[in-house]
Amino acid sequence: MIIADQMLVKKMNQKVLLNEIVANSPISRARLSEITGLNKSTVSSQVNTLIEKNLIFEIGQGQSSGGRKPVMLVFNKNAGYSIGIDIGVDSINGILTDLKGNIVQDQYHHLEKPSLDSNKDLIFSLIKELNSKIPDSPYGLIGIGICVPGLVNTEQKVAFTPNIDWNYQLDLKALIEKEFKVPVFIENEANAGAYGEKVFGAAKNYQNLIYVSVGTGIGIGIVINNDLYRGVNGFAGEMGHLTIDFNGLKCSCGNRGCWELYASEKALLQGNGAITSSQELIHQANQNDPDTLMALQNFGFYLGIGLTSILNTFNPQAVIIRNDIVEALPMVLNSIRNSISSRGNDKLTNNHELLLSSLGKNAPALGTSSIVIEKFLELFTS
Incomplete structure (x- = not known):
């Protein structure tokens, strides 16, 4: 029990520190200690772990306010990449982002027919095209987020799309996970847009x-x-x-x-x-x-x-x-x-x-991408 509690505390501390580095980098270990209230040895230990995981890196010395110059830490936004796909009634918008939500590549396709069966192959080829554009990175493709204009249940299955002919027996999440071997998250389009504006907009x-x-x-x-x-x-x-x-x-x-x-x-x-x-x-x-x-x-x-x-x-x-x-x-x-x-x-x-x-038309795709990024970072702090 004591060991389990210690592991939980370490994970919680790591999450706090990573969130601060993501939000405030470049930042020093000393400043992290001040902001979080964690002692310097804990900060140093957890920072070293995050460096080993390629989630952060050092960029050299910052300005000193007296004494030794601090070594500055930066979030490694290029550690992995996320794909966000917005399936609309008459279009599909796909983006590839780094871990800070910066769009690296985007693809936009007009749809002649609002039908999943007609456009399923296009969705898969779009994902493959974006995946092929990922630069060399420690984690590569970390996940795929997809949003649709309709009801998505808590099991991430599409339950109703009033304006798209959708095959409700088709488990799109499972199919894409099988093909690309990464986590897939399905979300309602408006929810995704709200989250995109909340995180990035x-x-x-x-x-x-x-x-x-x-x-x-x-x-x-x-x-x-x-x-x-x-x-x-x-x-x-x-x-x-x-x-x-x-x-x-x-x-x-x-x-x-x-x-x-x-x-x-x-x-x-x-x-x-x-x-x-x-x-x-x-x-x-x-x-x-x-x-x-x-x-x-x-x-x-x-x-x-x-x-x-x-x-x-x-x-x-x-x-x-x-x-x-x-x-x-x-x-x-x-x-x-x-x-x-x-x-x-x-x-x-x-x-x-x-x-x-x-964020305009990219809001939903960025929202699904941000969900993927959030889930990915949670793996290191939970």
């Missing part, structure tokens, strides 16, 4: 936030006290199916009057006749086309209706919106703000930041 400084992904449908990712909230079965965040019109249009989920039937990008484009893409709509807006500007005003209005309910429910510090149109046209964000302020209680809806995604 606009939400770094917020502990409680809502990420809103507006595309063919609407999904939200919920972060509470720095952790993703997934719900009992993993299905939390399906706020696109919040009812805003109880006698409204029939939705593919079986409900009527769902928020995404009025406020998704799909709904916006369907209501604008000849315009078939977000890029074309943005162009028309920049040309001051009256019909397009009115449609965008309504788009922001309907987004604000759902967001008001979300703000009243979660009372987050920040709401982050991911959508090409909203990011390109400030008038839409203004329309959203006006809709929220006209419908909500000031005390409930004014104490938040309404932000645009800083």
Whole structure:
């Protein structure tokens, strides 16, 4: 029991030190001792272990504040590499990142058909292509993260994808793990986007936030006290199916009057006749086309209706919106703000930041990559 307790303490100390080095490198052993409260011999011992594992390295002497110059330590971001894959309705976005989330390679493919069976081979070839680009490193490919626009249960199996023809009997996680011999993590797209923004993007400084992904449908990712909230079965965040019109249009989920039937990008484009893409709509807006500007005003209005309910429910510090149109046209964000302020209680809806995604289309893929990195580093400290 004593030996087990000692091992646990060593692992905990190692985790604390590694987290500080990742966040604050370059940093000295003496400074680590000051920050963590661990004695110098413990710091020295655990730092040596992390050096042996190729997770950190020394870069030479820093500036002295009196006495001997300290040897500075740096996190080895090139010790291994992660792959993040975002499977969308009409596209697949793949990235290769180092352990700090820096994108080393990326691949983007437009999909002609939203079907897993049609695109499974493309997913595998994309992973192989990214894997072939990994530089020489101690650990190579450490894992693969994949996100999908649908329900992913706690066993990381896809349970429902309203806008993609998916073979629910197919265990994608097991197939990819068998092929590439590394851990694979499957996540909901909005959850992944929320985590990407939390770790690398606009939400770094917020502990409680809502990420809103507006595309063919609407999904939200919920972060509470720095952790993703997934719900009992993993299905939390399906706020696109919040009812805003109880006698409204029939939705593919079986409900009527769902928020995404009025406020998704799909709904916006369907209501604008000849315009078939977000890029074309943005162009028309920049040309001051009256019909397009009115449609965008309504788009922001309907987004604000759902967001008001979300703000009243979660009372987050920040709401982050991911959508090409909203990011390109400030008038839409203004329309959203006006809709929220006209419908909500000031005390409930004014104490938040309404932000645009800083990672754009890479947010979900970076989120899955960050999950892979987190799990990999836990292996050394648990």
